[in-house]
Amino acid sequence: MSLQTSINSPTLLVNEAICKANIARMAKKAKEHQLSLIPHFKTHQSLEIGNWYKEFGIDEISVSSIQMAAYFAKQYWENIHIAFPFNPLETDLLNTLAKDHSISVQLVNAPVAQILASQLTNSVGFFIEIDAGYGRAGVEVSDFGKIEDIMRIANRSDKLEFKGFYIHAGHTYHADQMGIHQIHGQTKAALRMLKDKYCDEFPMLVTRSGDTPSCSIENDFTGIDEIGPGNFVFYDLTQANIGSCDKSDIAIALAAPVVDIKKEKHEILVHSGGVHLAKDVLINPDGTKNYGEIVLLNEHGWTIPTKTSFLKSISQEHGVIKATDELLSKVEIGYVLGILPVHSCMTADCMRIYFNLKGEKLDHLKGLKAN
Known part of the structure; x- marks a missing residue:
């Protein structure tokens, strides 16, 4: 044409060959570091592009809204994670979606956890989001009281299943490579500390980190079990400028x-x-x-x-x-x-x-x- x-x-315009090369490279990196790749689909928001990931063995995804989760649910992923502090006004929508699909959400406070515990009609997994250090969202890594308040509520519910801890270090998008390395080090230390602290009580808990710069540049993921980058499928000038691509x-x-x-x-x-x-x-x-x-x-x-x-x-x-x-x-x-x-x-x-x-x-x- x-x-x-x-x-x-x-x-x-989207170049399929470049997209698939980007997915292949990230999937290869995840495998080399014994990480699960749970890509974030908020970048492309496309079923057609979503299918390309399946060619590389991807079976779980993240999204940024319940509407996006419903859109991708027709592809029958093993799990769809809504990587945004859950909006309790959408609990009815969550119940509808969770009836036929495996869904997980993000929690950052006890009041929302309590609403879900009292109103869920189907089982839903959840990650506790930890503040990555730039103050956008999440529980402070040292606020064990708030973390354990959420856990206690979930323990009393037969519908809430604790999956682990999630950090999205979005400030790496505005850092140079030295800054990215420092931020990634903080992310690793935080997730490793939380896993060590709670793994006896929750032996199946996992830790997930989600920013594209760290996932693209770094080669030490000690303390991290899963990565969830999204922008890497397309990349852009910001990523090229900081050396991600x-x-x-x-x-x-x-x-x-x-x-x-x-x-x-x-x-x-x-x-x-x-x-x-x-x-x-x-x-x-x-x-x-x-x-x-x-x-x-x-x-x-x-x-x-x-x-x-x-x-x-x-x-x-x-x-x-x-x-x-x-x-x-x-x-x-x-x-x-x-x-x-x-x-x-x-x-x-x-x-x-x-x-x-x-x-x-x-x-x-x-x-x-x-x-």
Whole structure:
């Protein structure tokens, strides 16, 4: 398929070969370190892409909402973990889903544990989420009182099953490799301490860590039983910037039509803005803003130019590219450029549908539903 002639509006392209290579690499790493890989599906939110994981022996997954769990339940995974502090207003939905599927949730306080203990009609597993150190969510690792309050409530219930402890160190996404190593060390120490403390009472408990940078870069997972990264299936410029991947590992690109060219300013105007890419941004070494980097589309996907052109600014629908001479020499109005996203999860969520390199639609939870 010629991407130049088949695309006429902003279109999110997914390269299946790169996705599968990313999954294969993470699955191989998990196996080498005797880890279970429980990938997070919030990045792609696609049944079709979900099926690709099964080729690599994946049988359990994580999601970020009960609606996402219901979407993927039709694929009959061995377990679906909702990796977000459970919202007690959705208990009825949880009961419906848990009737026919193995589901686990995350708990961060005793009141929600008590609601579930009193209202669940089907068995549900749970992890206690531990604050990774950046204060977003979770129980402080040293707050044994709160941890044990949750455990006591679960012990009195025949519907709540304690599975273990979960940490998502999201601040690794904003760290350099030394910072990632330090954060990962803290995660390992916290999970190892908790397992040592509670393993006599709960000999089957497991520990899970979920951030893509640590799972991609680190090679010591002492104290961790399971990993649950999500972004690695697509990767993005943020991950490339911190060393989790190469730019050639980025598996999605937003195809954006060129609508104006100002050669004297080295600027190209494309139909691509915040509604397509979100507004995540990187800061270049010279202090300029980078909302996405330009690739050249071809029938095999895209190539990365030797010199970088990037989106210097975006509004709702517009994107202005700071273009190199090389790019300006190849582009004319009506041409379609590819943009590697700063944050692939947000770009996919904005676009809500994918096209593969053959021009076929792939589903997304919030857009086209697969049959």
